[in-house]
Amino acid sequence: MRRPDPTAGVRHLVFIVTALGVTGVAMGEPKYDLLLRGGHVVDPKSGVSGVRDVAIAAGRIAAVGPAIDPKDAFKAVDVSGLFVTPGLVDIHVHVYAGTGEKDSYAGDNSVYPDGFTFRAGVTTVADAGCSGWRNFEDFKQRVIDRSRTRILAFLNIVGHGMRGGVFEQDLKDMEAKPTAEMASRHRDVVVGIKTAHYEGPEWTPVEQAVEAGTLADVPVMVDFGANRSERPLAELVTRKLRPGDIYTHCYSGLRGEQDASGHVNPGLLEGRKRGVFFDVGHGGGSFAWRIAAPAVTEGFLPDSVSTDLHISSMNTGMKDMLNVMSKFLALGLSLEEVILRSTWNPAREIKHDELGNLSVGSPADVAVLRLESGEFGFVDSFGGRLASRKRLVAELTLREGKIVYDLNGRARPDWQTLPRDYKSTGDPRWDAYGR
Numbered sequence: 557m558r559r560p561d562p563t564a565g566v567r568h569l570v571f572i573v574t575a576l577g578v579t580g581v582a583m584g585e586p587k588y589d590l591l592l593r594g595g596h597v598v599d600p601k602s603g604v605s606g607v608r609d610v611a612i613a614a615g616r617i618a619a620v621g622p623a624i625d626p627k628d629a630f631k632a633v634d635v636s637g638l639f640v641t642p643g644l645v646d647i648h649v650h651v652y653a654g655t656g657e658k659d660s661y662a663g664d665n666s667v668y669p670d671g672f673t674f675r676a677g678v679t680t681v682a683d684a685g686c687s688g689w690r691n692f693e694d695f696k697q698r699v700i701d702r703s704r705t706r707i708l709a710f711l712n713i714v715g716h717g718m719r720g721g722v723f724e725q726d727l728k729d730m731e732a733k734p735t736a737e738m739a740s741r742h743r744d745v746v747v748g749i750k751t752a753h754y755e756g757p758e759w760t761p762v763e764q765a766v767e768a769g770t771l772a773d774v775p776v777m778v779d780f781g782a783n784r785s786e787r788p789l790a791e792l793v794t795r796k797l798r799p800g801d802i803y804t805h806c807y808s809g810l811r812g813e814q815d816a817s818g819h820v821n822p823g824l825l826e827g828r829k830r831g832v833f834f835d836v837g838h839g840g841g842s843f844a845w846r847i848a849a850p851a852v853t854e855g856f857l858p859d860s861v862s863t864d865l866h867i868s869s870m871n872t873g874m875k876d877m878l879n880v881m882s883k884f885l886a887l888g889l890s891l892e893e894v895i896l897r898s899t900w901n902p903a904r905e906i907k908h909d910e911l912g913n914l915s916v917g918s919p920a921d922v923a924v925l926r927l928e929s930g931e932f933g934f935v936d937s938f939g940g941r942l943a944s945r946k947r948l949v950a951e952l953t954l955r956e957g958k959i960v961y962d963l964n965g966r967a968r969p970d971w972q973t974l975p976r977d978y979k980s981t982g983d984p985r986w987d988a989y990g991r
């Protein structure tokens with residue numbers, strides 16, 4: 557049962573006030589712009605997992621409590637039966653689209669983010685090294701500054717970024733100093749340094765990335781490229797990386813993540829003890845049930861769930877963030893464990909503690925999720941399927957307090973209750989849907 561819309565009277569009052577030319581504030585405007593009522597809040601930072609109301613004002617979380625008076629809100633939305641979580645934080649995507657460059661992650665292999673994020677509850681992404689110091693500013697003006705998704709970025713240690721083999725195997729274009737300088741110049745957006753796809757035996761890409769990360773005081777994310785005996789995985793995570801650095805594609809099985817006996821590589825466990833983070837980075841070829849399932853059984857859970865979104869993962873086993881999260885529900889993690897690894901943990905890995913939580917004062921990036929029961933199946937990067945009875949779906953997504961996605965129109969009135977000649981509904985105080 558839907559509650560009657562408690563804001564209907566308020567909207568009517570505002571209409572009259574506006575018509576009289578009197579400010580709404582003078583008439584006692586409600587203090588909250590938007591109220592999400594009756595949802596089950598999962599906020600790992602605060603440890604809350606229970607039914608709470610969430611009030612939003614001026615784009616920030618204003619109150620979280622058991623019974624917030626809807627009269628205090630300009631707009632209230634009933635989300636009972638749903639889960640209210642921080643907006644999801646996906647720290648491994650590829651979104652440097654639009655350059656027209658073929659076979660390049662600084663081009664056609666990337667996707668524009670907004671069509672993939674909000675519909676999966678994601679409000680923040682970090683591009684994982686599509687650009688380097690030579691083309692980051694092009695990426696920024698082309699995509700970052702024009703998207704409604706909050707976009708952060710790991711800067712590739714390769715100056716040209718992920719433009720393909722000729723560029724990405726060129727050791728001469730892996731320079732710590734200009735990379736660190738560009739990272740420092742854009743500290744609001746650049747959250748780390750990335751090294752990826754390297755096929756040679758040298759440690760140079762990792763060493764230069766770590767040096768750049770040290771100079772700019774940001775973490776390094778490693779896609780360890782080809783599996784080379786000259787630079788074993790255990791040495792990477794136990795000696796080369798610093799605490800706080802991130803190893804992505806941790807369930808790929810492509811670089812010895814699992815040892816010959818079928819157990820987690822002991823080096824990964826030691827790396828974790830040192831403070832190295834392990835990220836999923838599902839992608840088109842980096843998630844295998846035969847690696848992930850035994851690892852989870854042994855207690856080697858990911859620190860962060862991420863998609864590695866790009867053109868080869870978007871329609872295959874990966875699909876979207878909620879699909880990857882649902883895979884970890886299928887492996888037996890609790891919803892709270894999965895939300896932690898998709899919000900607060902990744903926010904901390906990229907040192908953006910204001911994100912991934914529902915603390916009062918934090919940006920009101922919020923996901924409202926439905927946990928569906930039914931007959932579902934999840935496919936890994938190698939065509940293996942796992943059946944499951946649970947799946948997460950995004951119902952509503954809020955970006956800085958505005959509704960940017962509303963699957964079932966929960967924030968909308970029945971059209972038959974509207975004036976015969978209605979042209980639009982909503983209010984910029986809470987609504988960015990379609991704008």
Ligand SMILES: [Zn+2]
Pocket residue numbers: 648649650684779837839864
């Ligand atoms: Zn990637």
